Amino acid sequence: MKGSPVPSARKEGRPERDPVIREFLLAFWKIHILHHAEEQGVYGHWMLEELHHHGYRLSPGTLYPLLGRMVRHGWLRAAKTENVRDARVYRITPAGSNVLKRLRASLRELQGEVGGVRTAPSKKSRPARRS
Numbered sequence: 001m002k003g004s005p006v007p008s009a010r011k012e013g014r015p016e017r018d019p020v021i022r023e024f025l026l027a028f029w030k031i032h033i034l035h036h037a038e039e040q041g042v043y044g045h046w047m048l049e050e051l052h053h054h055g056y057r058l059s060p061g062t063l064y065p066l067l068g069r070m071v072r073h074g075w076l077r078a079a080k081t082e083n084v085r086d087a088r089v090y091r092i093t094p095a096g097s098n099v100l101k102r103l104r105a106s107l108r109e110l111q112g113e114v115g116g117v118r119t120a121p122s123k124k125s126r127p128a129r130r131s
């Protein structure tokens with residue numbers, strides 16, 4: 001699919017420079033990660049590609065510290081590997097599942113308010129109130 005990328009994430013993520021990334025997109029990415037970690041577990045490299053498919057081009061230098069923070073929060077655990085050079089698989093923890101559950105509820109709520117496809121222009125226009 002050659003969809004147009006998310007405009008603000010077209011360039012490689014520099015969380016420390018781009019306030020949109022720092023304030024919003026990092027959170028989106030973390031939700032993605034939790035979701036996939038719950039489904040099957042994720043490798044860092046796979047996750048980079050997955051986010052890339054969604055139009056987010058972040059670098060390993062952004063992703064790996066982010067995974068590390070999620071591990072430190074106890075939301076993910078990184079499986080031990082035989083060899084230090086082997087890719088580690090990250091899986092969700094029970095705490096991470098709880099977080100994801102909360103976030104899903106918030107996402108639904110947000111989607112209903114902000115992201116919903118409007119069926120018809122709302123006629124129930126509320127009079128602007130002064131308070």
Ligand SMILES: [Zn+2]
Pocket residue numbers: 032036050051054
């Ligand atoms: Zn995804």
